[in-house]
Amino acid sequence: MNTTALIAIDWGTTSARAYRLDRDGQVLDQRSGAYGITQITDGRFAEALQSLLGDGSEDPAPRIACGMIGSRQGWREAPYVACPASLASLADSLIEVEGLSIVPGLITRDARRTPDVLRGEETQLLGAISPDEARVVAVLPGTHSKWAIVERGTVIDFRTFMTGELYAVLLAHSILGRMAEGLTTKPLGTAFERGLMHGLESEALTHDLFAARTLALTGQLEPTDVESWLSGLLIGSEIRAGLRWSRAPDSSDSIRIIGEPSLSSRYAHALQIAGAEAEGSPTDAAAQGLWRIALQAGIVP
Amino acid sequence: MNTTALIAIDWGTTSARAYRLDRDGQVLDQRSGAYGITQITDGRFAEALQSLLGDGSEDPAPRIACGMIGSRQGWREAPYVACPASLASLADSLIEVEGLSIVPGLITRDARRTPDVLRGEETQLLGAISPDEARVVAVLPGTHSKWAIVERGTVIDFRTFMTGELYAVLLAHSILGRMAEGLTTKPLGTAFERGLMHGLESEALTHDLFAARTLALTGQLEPTDVESWLSGLLIGSEIRAGLRWSRAPDSSDSIRIIGEPSLSSRYAHALQIAGAEAEGSPTDAAAQGLWRIALQAGIVP
Numbered sequence: 203m204n205t206t207a208l209i210a211i212d213w214g215t216t217s218a219r220a221y222r223l224d225r226d227g228q229v230l231d232q233r234s235g236a237y238g239i240t241q242i243t244d245g246r247f248a249e250a251l252q253s254l255l256g257d258g259s260e261d262p263a264p265r266i267a268c269g270m271i272g273s274r275q276g277w278r279e280a281p282y283v284a285c286p287a288s289l290a291s292l293a294d295s296l297i298e299v300e301g302l303s304i305v306p307g308l309i310t311r312d313a314r315r316t317p318d319v320l321r322g323e324e325t326q327l328l329g330a331i332s333p334d335e336a337r338v339v340a341v342l343p344g345t346h347s348k349w350a351i352v353e354r355g356t357v358i359d360f361r362t363f364m365t366g367e368l369y370a371v372l373l374a375h376s377i378l379g380r381m382a383e384g385l386t387t388k389p390l391g392t393a394f395e396r397g398l399m400h401g402l403e404s405e406a407l408t409h410d411l412f413a414a415r416t417l418a419l420t421g422q423l424e425p426t427d428v429e430s431w432l433s434g435l436l437i438g439s440e441i442r443a444g445l446r447w448s449r450a451p452d453s454s455d456s457i458r459i460i461g462e463p464s465l466s467s468r469y470a471h472a473l474q475i476a477g478a479e480a481e482g483s484p485t486d487a488a489a490q491g492l493w494r495i496a497l498q499a500g501i502v503p
Numbered sequence: 504m505n506t507t508a509l510i511a512i513d514w515g516t517t518s519a520r521a522y523r524l525d526r527d528g529q530v531l532d533q534r535s536g537a538y539g540i541t542q543i544t545d546g547r548f549a550e551a552l553q554s555l556l557g558d559g560s561e562d563p564a565p566r567i568a569c570g571m572i573g574s575r576q577g578w579r580e581a582p583y584v585a586c587p588a589s590l591a592s593l594a595d596s597l598i599e600v601e602g603l604s605i606v607p608g609l610i611t612r613d614a615r616r617t618p619d620v621l622r623g624e625e626t627q628l629l630g631a632i633s634p635d636e637a638r639v640v641a642v643l644p645g646t647h648s649k650w651a652i653v654e655r656g657t658v659i660d661f662r663t664f665m666t667g668e669l670y671a672v673l674l675a676h677s678i679l680g681r682m683a684e685g686l687t688t689k690p691l692g693t694a695f696e697r698g699l700m701h702g703l704e705s706e707a708l709t710h711d712l713f714a715a716r717t718l719a720l721t722g723q724l725e726p727t728d729v730e731s732w733l734s735g736l737l738i739g740s741e742i743r744a745g746l747r748w749s750r751a752p753d754s755s756d757s758i759r760i761i762g763e764p765s766l767s768s769r770y771a772h773a774l775q776i777a778g779a780e781a782e783g784s785p786t787d788a789a790a791q792g793l794w795r796i797a798l799q800a801g802i803v804p
Contacts, residue, residue: 309721316701316714317721346713363709367677375672376665400617406744407708408664408737412647413617420610420618436709443707
């Protein structure tokens, strides 16, 4: 059996995943469970960690975690580090609680803009993007999608888009959901692409959203296609704004997609239609990022 | 007692209001109740109307209604009339059910755009805007705000913005509502104006919405101000798009606001900040519109 060099935990709102890494930073095995911070009552984080690690809870290897576990509602708050944020500044700002090092989130502070925050994605970014790479534009799709610019291991700037949450909330609670009848069997089919094209040209989202209703009302969209169309519209709107924000007009950078496979492939398809090149990334970005931060902090030799 | 010339009913989704008009089109009295179409079960529209009219249900005067009562889910469907739609085309398209004339809604059909629909607002527009007026840009704020261009009694074109519904759904069901603590006592105060300024410059709403969270998280917005800020953001985003859509670049038209007083004054304040002139309209726009349509249709002499 290989010796554990690091126990790395991606500890979020609704779930947690622990990786056991060897001295080369390779994942030996992983465990996950419903130990997200909203599922833990009365501050029983230590117990939750023990349950998550199971047999491995006696392992003396150092432990490091990223994600909402470091938020105000988590085990111990790891205050946001301001962008531009390097690997070194993250490693210098780890917070300790009962033998666990917690990675802080990031904040943008720019008087010309409203602030923006992320927590957990800083680690995925530094895991999926090598410190050798000169400049990478990345998107982490999800409930709150993040677009980020990373240069030589430093997160320069980022932006949040509430794409996934708007999609879920509108389908569940707005008039648009009342027109929808289940999900089409072709999530990347014509309806998604039609919504996407609309979103890529969207100038006024609160107007364009209403078309999910009017297209269905006039028979131009099947009720089973409303969800796909809405997904396309919102992702298109995000991609339009993300590309505009992140890329110089003459840039031909490809966009690195970091996330779970099904949503990543949806974004890859969308980016291609938007005329941008897309590239994937390994699925264990969080584990790799935690490894790099632990190395930098001297937690592992 | 004055003789009733017309019983005019503004019959919507969640409420209904009946006006008794004299031979000059003046409102003699009105009654309202929770007889919206979603509150009526088993198609008992005739009973609901009798309850709404009360003592007046024996009145032999002609009856006319506008609003969702003419939708597919209403008493009888009055199919949409396409824009541009004149007073005459509306009057020609009335649908009859058990002695009640129902005004149709409007639809835009333009191959370069997605379709748009309204139902009830066509009557308010024709009531609040005189057929003598050459060109009026109007906004009807609400769950689904409508912007319309009306020329000499003809509705040329319109656009829907889901402003009110997004506001309600985001506060009740998204992470933004979790930051909010009740409504400030100053709905037209600084937080509203800050959100409004942000919305007037908004390029990417799904990004800008997230600032309701980050501003609160960083102490730049009080939890009691989150609702006002969000209201400002969404109204600002609507006004930006509405002005851009409705006005020629060198136009100095004022915008006519049609709606209930509190929301109307919020929009008037917002339009002023956006640099547009705003003007109010009488509160009985629906009654006045129904009168004009009834006259045109020959229902009243």
